[in-house]
Amino acid sequence: MTEMIPVPNSQNNSNPAIKVVPALPDAQTVTQVKHYTDRLFSFRCTRPASMRFRSGEFVMIGLMGDPHPETSKVKPLLRAYSIASPNWDEELEFYSIKVQDGPLTSRLQHIEVGQEIILRPKPVGTLVHDALLPGKRLWLFATGTGFAPFASLLREPQTYEDYEEIIITHTCREIGELTYGHDLIKGLEMDELLNEVIGDGFWKKIKYYPTTTREPSQIIGRITDLLRSGQAFTDLGVPVLSPESDRAMICGNMAFNLELKAMLEGYGLVEGANSNPQHYVVEKAFLD
Numbered sequence: 001m002t003e004m005i006p007v008p009n010s011q012n013n014s015n016p017a018i019k020v021v022p023a024l025p026d027a028q029t030v031t032q033v034k035h036y037t038d039r040l041f042s043f044r045c046t047r048p049a050s051m052r053f054r055s056g057e058f059v060m061i062g063l064m065g066d067p068h069p070e071t072s073k074v075k076p077l078l079r080a081y082s083i084a085s086p087n088w089d090e091e092l093e094f095y096s097i098k099v100q101d102g103p104l105t106s107r108l109q110h111i112e113v114g115q116e117i118i119l120r121p122k123p124v125g126t127l128v129h130d131a132l133l134p135g136k137r138l139w140l141f142a143t144g145t146g147f148a149p150f151a152s153l154l155r156e157p158q159t160y161e162d163y164e165e166i167i168i169t170h171t172c173r174e175i176g177e178l179t180y181g182h183d184l185i186k187g188l189e190m191d192e193l194l195n196e197v198i199g200d201g202f203w204k205k206i207k208y209y210p211t212t213t214r215e216p217s218q219i220i221g222r223i224t225d226l227l228r229s230g231q232a233f234t235d236l237g238v239p240v241l242s243p244e245s246d247r248a249m250i251c252g253n254m255a256f257n258l259e260l261k262a263m264l265e266g267y268g269l270v271e272g273a274n275s276n277p278q279h280y281v282v283e284k285a286f287l288d
């Protein structure tokens with residue numbers, strides 16, 4: 001079911017010949033594309049009318065693959081992508097890496113407004129509020145495109161209802177790779193609708209901590225090292241994480257996820273799940 005198929009009514013029921021058939025199964029239409037660096041881009045697309053999700057979840061999206069050399073059959077080429085838009089948004093947003101020889105992103109990076117992507121409307125994921133116990137401070141730890149689910153959660157009213165303080169750390173190789181997150185957080189200040197719905201100045205609960213590892217910036221180094229040395233806590237003016245007050249979500253490359261997970265366990269935090277809410281959660285969807 002997609003928005004490309006007209007909602008049945010007496011008119012088109014009586015005349016099935018007028019049905020619009022999308023070119024792709026589960027097709028959604030791209031409405032906006034933004035390129036940030038030669039490695040990063042974001043895009044927006046239509047949202048299936050019936051699709052519900054919790055901010056922080058992911059879906060499978062993609063394109064049709066190349067025809068099989070012998071049978072000429074084509075199969076969908078799908079990858080897990082965090083939804084970067086909040087659940088109240090009428091469109092969907094995604095933030096993606098461009099891998100030049102990656103089966104999907106080598107092609108997806110050339111997508112243009114008006115073209116179709118495949119979107120399987122079955123959202124799942126662990127980076128959701130339901131998987132965490134109540135707490136005072138929420139830490140969102142991202143590297144690279146791991147910022148995506150947090151772009152959703154930072155625009156989700158519940159985030160500000162549930163926590164007194166939200167710390168978002170984002171470690172990237174270069175400054176240009178911070179633009180998407182930086183612009184999104186700056187945009188919250190000016191977002192009249194969100195300030196009205198969530199409360200004027202809600203964004204003051206956010207502490208943004210961007211760091212770079214391969215180009216000098218205001219804060220240099222991996223967040224893991226900055227936590228270990230204590231510099232991150234000093235800079236942010238907060239105590240070391242504790243299971244009493246802190247909750248955390250982790251989303252980045254595999255090595256980062258594993259290293260930070262071990263560090264959080266070291267602070268005494270316990271991993272949670274939808275069925276067993278605890279102190280922290282880790283993204284379970286991985287992109288190649």
Ligand code: A2P
Pocket residue numbers: 143144171172173174212213214222223224225252253255256257259
């Ligand atoms: P570094 O430049 O030191 O590898 P990538 O683009 O390769 O996914 O990396 C995104 C960011 O995540 C980079 O700044 C990278 O730092 C950092 N990073 C990679 N592995 C880890 C890790 N185990 N712990 C913390 N940061 C990491």
